[in-house]
Amino acid sequence: MTGPVLPLGGVRYAFHTFGCQMNENDTERLAGYLEAAGAVPAGSIESADLVVINTCSVRAKSEEKLFSLLGRLRSLKKKHPFLVGVAGCVAQVRKDRLPEPKSGVDFVIGFDQYHRIAEIAAESRHRKMIETSRRRIFREDPVPPVRESPWSGYVTIMEGCDNFCAYCIVPFTRGRERFRPLSAILEEVRGLAAKGFREIQLLGQNVNNYRDPKTGTDFAALLSLVAAVPGPEWVRFLTSHPKNVPPALAEAMARTPKICRQLHLPLQSGSTAVLERMKRGYTRERYLETVRTLRSLMPELRLSADIIVGYPGETEVEFEETLSALSEIRYAGIFSFCYSPRPLTAAAGLVDDIPPEVKRRRLAAVQALQKDIQTAFHQTLLGKVEKVLAVGRSKKDPAVFAGRNEGNQVVNFQGPEDCLGRFVDVEITSVGPYSLRGRMLTR
Numbered sequence: 035m036t037g038p039v040l041p042l043g044g045v046r047y048a049f050h051t052f053g054c055q056m057n058e059n060d061t062e063r064l065a066g067y068l069e070a071a072g073a074v075p076a077g078s079i080e081s082a083d084l085v086v087i088n089t090c091s092v093r094a095k096s097e098e099k100l101f102s103l104l105g106r107l108r109s110l111k112k113k114h115p116f117l118v119g120v121a122g123c124v125a126q127v128r129k130d131r132l133p134e135p136k137s138g139v140d141f142v143i144g145f146d147q148y149h150r151i152a153e154i155a156a157e158s159r160h161r162k163m164i165e166t167s168r169r170r171i172f173r174e175d176p177v178p179p180v181r182e183s184p185w186s187g188y189v190t191i192m193e194g195c196d197n198f199c200a201y202c203i204v205p206f207t208r209g210r211e212r213f214r215p216l217s218a219i220l221e222e223v224r225g226l227a228a229k230g231f232r233e234i235q236l237l238g239q240n241v242n243n244y245r246d247p248k249t250g251t252d253f254a255a256l257l258s259l260v261a262a263v264p265g266p267e268w269v270r271f272l273t274s275h276p277k278n279v280p281p282a283l284a285e286a287m288a289r290t291p292k293i294c295r296q297l298h299l300p301l302q303s304g305s306t307a308v309l310e311r312m313k314r315g316y317t318r319e320r321y322l323e324t325v326r327t328l329r330s331l332m333p334e335l336r337l338s339a340d341i342i343v344g345y346p347g348e349t350e351v352e353f354e355e356t357l358s359a360l361s362e363i364r365y366a367g368i369f370s371f372c373y374s375p376r377p378l379t380a381a382a383g384l385v386d387d388i389p390p391e392v393k394r395r396r397l398a399a400v401q402a403l404q405k406d407i408q409t410a411f412h413q414t415l416l417g418k419v420e421k422v423l424a425v426g427r428s429k430k431d432p433a434v435f436a437g438r439n440e441g442n443q444v445v446n447f448q449g450p451e452d453c454l455g456r457f458v459d460v461e462i463t464s465v466g467p468y469s470l471r472g473r474m475l476t477r
């Protein structure tokens with residue numbers, strides 16, 4: 035008996051993923067669709083018949099990286115033919131430029147067409163395909179994702195964003211907010227629990243806004259329900275908007291030990307005037323108040339943030355306010371960037387008036403200060419024992435294992451081969467600004 039003919043039967047695929055966890059999660063979903071159509075992992079871009087680049091356009095630099103990768107793929111294509119597809123944010127906003135005859139791109143696929151990737155890739159053997167049309171409801175994937183980690187699983191709870199921060203392209207690439215039904219979220223979490231996943235990471239552009247489309251169940255209640263599923267020991271979520279951290283959410287975190295004492299709360303700027311120009315919807319004072327409330331309930335909470343320097347019109351005094359906010363809040367980690375104008379956004383209409391060298395100087399000052407803060411914080415952990423989920427090996431030394439603690443910080447440690455995928459206790463023996471090192475204790 036022969037089975038149905040699969041459109042990508044035997045095709046070897048590879049991904050290159052830029053950007054955030056949402057993009058990593060999308061890559062896992064796309065891989066699920068490709069494998070359901072008969073494709074198999076290639077192991078590397080060089081040996082693939084189909085390469086999909088999952089792109090990010092949050093900053094101009096990520097887009098530049100895409101175009102340089104496309105240049106490399108064009109040279110590779112001269113040696114052996116293969117298909118190149120572009121997915122993600124850039125696909126959505128640069129759909130007219132990407133398929134130019136010399137680009138080497140065979141198909142462009144927007145977020146809302148991911149379920150059709152196999153059909154689009156197969157058709158692109160004959161003609162260039164551009165499929166980026168939009169939908170307004172949350173669509174369940176009928177096939178499971180191909181998960182990168184067998185221990186830590188992403189679960190999407192919402193897509194899109196309605197905030198329209200002045201600098202941000204996301205509402206234009208991922209569209210308006212769409213919420214996934216609570217029942218589907220819980221079903222996926224139970225499925226991961228049954229497979230032995232240790233950690234659940236709830237994902238969405240703006241998770242705090244979550245509302246079940248039928249019952250109106252909010253994010254705090256959802257979090258408690260997810261944490262109540264037996265099995266996984268840690269639950270995390272990303273991303274929270276600082277203008278909307280209701281007391282119920284802080285209380286749900288505080289009373290539920292399974293919800294990690296870790297929160298990514300993008301500050302962007304420490305200046306109320308800049309925040310206003312960014313249309314962030316909170317002031318410096320309100321942000322600090324939120325941090326105080328959270329820390330009064332959870333003194334051990336480890337906070338992280340995104341910081342933008344050189345936003346149009348940012349004065350030295352306003353920039354200094356960002357530095358003073360960092361000194362006051364003392365984040366466990368930050369992601370910091372120079373402002374770059376993005377198409378379609380409100381800020382794209384402003385004069386990008388901070389010279390590149392000033393942006394670079396400010397970025398260096400932010401990073402130097404944060405490095406000192408992290409080093410000092412890490413030194414307080416010396417000799418302490420951290421619970422760590424061992425997820426892989428150190429990039430620098432494959433004989434050393436790498437994991438993350440509850441605060442989502444990288445911990446490298448010596449341990450036995452069978453520690454992968456387990457929670458282990460690691461005594462911190464040395465620290466650097468960006469990671470912790472230690473030795474595993476037997477439980």
Ligand code: SF4
Pocket residue numbers: 195196197198199202203204205239240275
């Ligand atoms: S909240 Fe603002 S920064 Fe975050 S995705 Fe939405 S528009 Fe972008």
